[in-house]
Amino acid sequence: xxxxxLLLVPLLIFAVLVVFLYRGLSxxxxxxxxAKLADRFPAFDLATLDDPDRRLDRSLLEGGDDSEGEVTLVxxxxxxxxxxxxxxxxxxxxxxxxxxxxxxxxxxxxxKGNEFLETYGDPFxxxxxxxxxxxxxxxxxxxxxESFIVDGxxxxxxxxxxxxxxxxxxQVILPEMAKWR
Amino acid sequence: xxxxxxxxxxxxxxxxLAMALVQASVPMIGAAQxxxxxxxxxxxxxxxxxxxxxLAFLFLAASFLLDDFSVAYVAHNANSMLPWYYKLSAVxxxxxxxxxxxxxxxxxxxxxxxxxxxxxxRDMLARVLAVMGxxxxxxxxFILMTSNPFSRLLPNVxxxxxxxxxxxxxxxxIIHPPMLYMGxxxxxxxxxxxxxxxxxxxxxxxxxxxxRPWTNLAWAFLTVGIALGSWWAYYELGWxxxxxxxxxxxxxxxxxxxxTALIHSLAVTEKRGTFKNWTVLLAIFTFSLSLLGTFLVRSxxxxxxxxxxxxxxxxxxxxxxxxxxxxxxxxxxxxxxPRVVSASGFGWFSRDALLLINNILLVIxxxxxxLGTLYPLLLDSLDLGKISVGPPYFNALFVPLTALLCVFxxxxxxxxxxxxxxxxxxxxxxxxxxAAVVIAAIVPSLYGGKWNLGVSxxxxxxxxxxLSLARDLIHRIRPRHEGSPGxxxxxxxxxxxxxxxxxxxxxxAVTIVGVVMVSNYSAEQNVRLGPEETVxxxxxxxxxxxxxxxxGPNYLADTATIEVVPPGRHAFELYPxxxxxxxxxxxxxxxxxxxxxxxxxxxxxxxxxxxxxxSLRIQIKPFVRWLWLGxxxxxxxxxxxxxxxxxxxxxxxRAAVTSSPEALS
Numbered sequence: 001x002x003x004x005x006l007l008l009v010p011l012l013i014f015a016v017l018v019v020f021l022y023r024g025l026s027x028x029x030x031x032x033x034x035a036k037l038a039d040r041f042p043a044f045d046l047a048t049l050d051d052p053d054r055r056l057d058r059s060l061l062e063g064g065d066d067s068e069g070e071v072t073l074v075x076x077x078x079x080x081x082x083x084x085x086x087x088x089x090x091x092x093x094x095x096x097x098x099x100x101x102x103x104x105x106x107x108x109x110x111x112k113g114n115e116f117l118e119t120y121g122d123p124f125x126x127x128x129x130x131x132x133x134x135x136x137x138x139x140x141x142x143x144x145x146e147s148f149i150v151d152g153x154x155x156x157x158x159x160x161x162x163x164x165x166x167x168x169x170x171q172v173i174l175p176e177m178a179k180w181r
Numbered sequence: 182x183x184x185x186x187x188x189x190x191x192x193x194x195x196x197x198l199a200m201a202l203v204q205a206s207v208p209m210i211g212a213a214q215x216x217x218x219x220x221x222x223x224x225x226x227x228x229x230x231x232x233x234x235x236l237a238f239l240f241l242a243a244s245f246l247l248d249d250f251s252v253a254y255v256a257h258n259a260n261s262m263l264p265w266y267y268k269l270s271a272v273x274x275x276x277x278x279x280x281x282x283x284x285x286x287x288x289x290x291x292x293x294x295x296x297x298x299x300x301x302x303r304d305m306l307a308r309v310l311a312v313m314g315x316x317x318x319x320x321x322x323f324i325l326m327t328s329n330p331f332s333r334l335l336p337n338v339x340x341x342x343x344x345x346x347x348x349x350x351x352x353x354x355i356i357h358p359p360m361l362y363m364g365x366x367x368x369x370x371x372x373x374x375x376x377x378x379x380x381x382x383x384x385x386x387x388x389x390x391x392x393r394p395w396t397n398l399a400w401a402f403l404t405v406g407i408a409l410g411s412w413w414a415y416y417e418l419g420w421x422x423x424x425x426x427x428x429x430x431x432x433x434x435x436x437x438x439x440x441t442a443l444i445h446s447l448a449v450t451e452k453r454g455t456f457k458n459w460t461v462l463l464a465i466f467t468f469s470l471s472l473l474g475t476f477l478v479r480s481x482x483x484x485x486x487x488x489x490x491x492x493x494x495x496x497x498x499x500x501x502x503x504x505x506x507x508x509x510x511x512x513x514x515x516x517x518x519p520r521v522v523s524a525s526g527f528g529w530f531s532r533d534a535l536l537l538i539n540n541i542l543l544v545i546x547x548x549x550x551x552l553g554t555l556y557p558l559l560l561d562s563l564d565l566g567k568i569s570v571g572p573p574y575f576n577a578l579f580v581p582l583t584a585l586l587c588v589f590x591x592x593x594x595x596x597x598x599x600x601x602x603x604x605x606x607x608x609x610x611x612x613x614x615x616a617a618v619v620i621a622a623i624v625p626s627l628y629g630g631k632w633n634l635g636v637s638x639x640x641x642x643x644x645x646x647x648l649s650l651a652r653d654l655i656h657r658i659r660p661r662h663e664g665s666p667g668x669x670x671x672x673x674x675x676x677x678x679x680x681x682x683x684x685x686x687x688x689x690a691v692t693i694v695g696v697v698m699v700s701n702y703s704a705e706q707n708v709r710l711g712p713e714e715t716v717x718x719x720x721x722x723x724x725x726x727x728x729x730x731x732x733g734p735n736y737l738a739d740t741a742t743i744e745v746v747p748p749g750r751h752a753f754e755l756y757p758x759x760x761x762x763x764x765x766x767x768x769x770x771x772x773x774x775x776x777x778x779x780x781x782x783x784x785x786x787x788x789x790x791x792x793x794x795x796s797l798r799i800q801i802k803p804f805v806r807w808l809w810l811g812x813x814x815x816x817x818x819x820x821x822x823x824x825x826x827x828x829x830x831x832x833x834x835r836a837a838v839t840s841s842p843e844a845l846s
Contacts, residue, residue: 007518011511018504023562025480025496080571107573
């Protein structure tokens with residue numbers, strides 16, 4: 001009898017899979033609360049994508065002692081990520097609307113990252129190069145693309161998992177940016 | 182008369198559905214109740230279904246050739262300026278037509294089974310064809326209810342069509358989908374055999390011997406199909422990549438991986454009578470992955486370069502189809518799989534054990550790729566957002582697991598069934614292993630003077646495979662004793678099945694060489710070139726000697742003439758193009774390629790930078806042809822194995838089949 005039950009295992013696994021596939025069909029991508037909300041942006045020390053000798057750290061996002069920094073949208077992307085290519089026009093729109101964007105080229109090679117920006121446009125004020133994914137790990141990203149809104153004090157205020165759709169630009173990102181200004 | 186063609190097409194589809202429903206039910210009941218007349222329905226229904234689907238396909242092709250833009254599918258996927266051969270391939274250029282092709286190929290396989298396996302026991306044949314009838318009924322219902330390619334745009338008939346997606350106006354597309362579907366759908370045969378054996382309660386070695394040639398053939402088609410897809414992506418997409426771990430590529434790789442495991446597990450079950458439940462489960466798993474692939478591509482749940490029109494109703498329908506087919510077959514498996522544990526044991530280094538390891542590794546690889554492919558979907562349905570899992574994940578797991586698989590692949594062919602002392606196996610392989618290590622360590626430093634660990638390891642694995650096969654071949658044809666036949670006679674006596682195995686494994690080695698060389702030694706440079714300017718990349722000198730505009734049948738093109746002077750050889754010319762397709766208003770890059778067995782030269786025209794200056798992407802791709810050459814060799818191995826004489830022998834009386842003495846040979 002026990003052995004017979006064991007034979008049911010493939011069927012059960014398949015049933016669970018079907019439930020997921022069904023939900024996937026009807027599902028709309030939506031944002032999710034992040035564990036990192038209201039935390040300080042993690043410390044990092046990374047070179048920029050275009051210049052291996054220029055290293056940046058957390059002060060990039062926090063401003064100086066007497067002045068507040070800008071509200072920034074940090075976008076984690078990679079050349080290997082097809083969804084990121086689709087996201088670039090939205091990021092460009094945001095940049096055109098005056099949003100300060102910082103890119104994190106996640107688990108990529110320098111050549112491919114630079115080539116990606118050449119091909120799809122570069123909306124970023126600066127791009128950090130994170131080949132080992134250490135900053136991505138500290139940020140708790142699952143993959144790419146993911147975006148974080150960081151306020152003038154360097155505190156994460158909003159986490160957008162996945163692709164920013166054209167609708168998200170007006171309905172989610174810009175209002176969120178305004179909220180923390 | 183010609184105005185009626187689409188209606189005749191719809192009518193043929195309905196006839197095919199009616200026959201599929203009869204094929205799915207009557208023979209199955211007949212087999213259960215032992216009614217010969219009912220069982221005899223299976224074959225004629227399969228023939229009729231094939232005939233009507235072939236007609237439907239011809240009618241659709243005729244609608245394209247006659248530019249009947251009142252048919253919505255034609256209007257969306259063709260244009261009066263499209264050359265006739267692309268009009269023909271546009272038949273399967275988009276959703277509706279490719280599902281029709283799927284159904285046609287399925288009925289083609291049913292037809293082939295009903296002809297070439299007609300000597301099977303009557304009830305077995307009836308059940309096999311009935312199971313294939315289930316699948317066919319499901320897909321024909323899907324076509325008629327959600328994706329009829331003959332739907333009309335009446336009364337507002339467009340004056341001209343939207344044209345076929347320019348990416349698909351290419352020779353690669355003409356043959357890639359049919360090959361791929363031959364493979365995908367071909368696995369339905371072994372699936373049907375497994376279910377028929379389960380339902381009939383005869384889960385012995387016999388069904389595996391009947392199913393093996395079909396499985397090998399389907400696997401060979403799938404191999405060619407995947408290779409064609411990779412080749413097409415390489416020269417058509419203009420990036421010079423050959424594998425992107427795109428969800429749709431994965432959808433074709435998954436059944437291939439499971440099918441590879443299945444081919445080996447079928448061999449064990451046939452020869453040794455073990456792994457019975459496992460083989461059945463794997464047969465179900467393989468075809469389920471084919472269906473899952475179809476679902477992923479057709480429903481648009483995953484983001485992919487292969488963006489087909491997606492309509493939620495279609496996705497739901499295929500999901501229901503997938504749920505019923507796989508759910509039902511797994512239920513039958515749970516209820517009917519034999520309880521007995523296979524009694525015969527085997528030693529650690531026996532071929533049985535090595536094949537078990539092969540199966541476990543292949544299934545782990547399959548599940549890894551499956552998880553990576555579905556992960557974005559799982560996250561999405563748990564409200565965790567949309568995400569791409571990219572090459573970093575797949576490469577990190579796929580490459581080491583495949584390397585491990587290769588280690589065992591080298592051992593397998595040299596081991597004996599049941600018992601194999603580890604020491605003797607070691608003795609047989611010591612020389613090959615040593616030679617592989619030495620050559621692999623030296624060769625990469627001879628090539629371009631750059632020693633590279635990845636290349637060394639890759640070559641080591643490839644050499645390990647090739648040399649151990651060579652060792653086995655030499656050993657097999659060596660004269661055993663005085664007066665035994667000479668080498669040449671012994672060579673001729675080797676069976677096609679053996680040669681099939683040899684080629685299959687050799688193909689893997691060739692592909693591995695291609696992968697490591699092109700991944701590590703490719704050179705790439707983006708340059709800016711004006712008229713009469715010269716640039717040097719990787720020892721080649723490139724000069725833009727001319728720049729023209731020309732008019733193709735349905736596009737305008739900017740063509741650069743690039744004179745290339747390779748080191749120490751004669752100059753030749755390449756013509757990279759930037760095309761603009763008028764009807765669909767899409768620009769396309771047409772890559773200029775200089776293929777070579779050891780190196781490809783790849784030149785893609787980018788955009789105009791300033792007046793007269795163009796950006797060019799120049800790539801040198803060493804050994805890239807080996808990727809696809811290896812796949813062709815593997816596929817040839819699969820076909821050769823089918824030619825083995827013992828598959829063509831008429832089926833022995835039933836009693837003899839169950840004990841199958843020759844199966845141990």
